[in-house]
Amino acid sequence: MLVSLLIWIQNLEIFADLRSSGYAFPTILALHLCAISLFGAMIVATDLRLLGWAFRGSSIAAVVDQLRIPKRIGFLLAATCGFLLFCSKAEDYYYNAFFRMKVSLFLLVAVHALVFRGSVYNEPAKLDGTTGAPMRAKIAAAISLFLWICILCAGRAIGYVQSQPGEFRHYL
Numbered sequence: 605m606l607v608s609l610l611i612w613i614q615n616l617e618i619f620a621d622l623r624s625s626g627y628a629f630p631t632i633l634a635l636h637l638c639a640i641s642l643f644g645a646m647i648v649a650t651d652l653r654l655l656g657w658a659f660r661g662s663s664i665a666a667v668v669d670q671l672r673i674p675k676r677i678g679f680l681l682a683a684t685c686g687f688l689l690f691c692s693k694a695e696d697y698y699y700n701a702f703f704r705m706k707v708s709l710f711l712l713v714a715v716h717a718l719v720f721r722g723s724v725y726n727e728p729a730k731l732d733g734t735t736g737a738p739m740r741a742k743i744a745a746a747i748s749l750f751l752w753i754c755i756l757c758a759g760r761a762i763g764y765v766q767s768q769p770g771e772f773r774h775y776l
């Protein structure tokens with residue numbers, strides 16, 4: 605049932621064109637990477653500040669608040685490009701172990717947001733104090749960095765496996 609839906613999606617004209625075009629797919633993949641660079645830089649800067657390992661001359665609130673908008677823009681662009689790439693070869697990606705790993709990691713990111721958004725990322729002013737950020741903020745930052753690094757690795761690995769286990773695509 606789900607597979608039939610995915611096949612229907614990838615056969616829509618827009619996604620069939622995207623798949624077969626020599627330029628569109630690589631261009632969107634490149635945009636995906638540009639957006640990830642922007643988004644990743646914002647994540648790293650925010651989390652390093654929460655950990656107290658960088659930007660200690662600025663308050664936590666200043667860093668978190670200033671980077672929030674570019675972080676959201678980067679994420680939105682990366683997610684949109686990722687979604688387009690996925691739709692163009694939905695069936696292949698559905699069977700891809702690293703794509704599944706990436707989706708599972710996104711679920712963990714959602715859990716992370718549910719647990720820490722209210723008490724850490726949305727209330728940065730409360731984290732500024734003479735003794736540095738509280739332990740929950742540091743734990744949130746460390747988990748966030750770990751999850752996003754895993755997502756980067758899983759994303760990069762998607763292109764190296766075929767639908768059938770054991771087969772590898774060498775195209776770089």
Ligand code: HEM
Nearest residue numbers: 640679682683686687689690697755756757759760762763
């Ligand atoms: C915003 C966080 C995301 C990060 C950090 C991320 C990371 C990556 C990375 C590192 C690559 C490899 C690029 C390359 O081979 O040069 C990639 C490719 C890809 N990503 Fe994402 N991604 C994100 C979001 C998404 C979303 C939301 C989707 C789908 C709904 C998605 C679907 C894909 C697909 C289909 C590919 C192409 C894999 C291939 O055929 O080589 N990504 N991603």
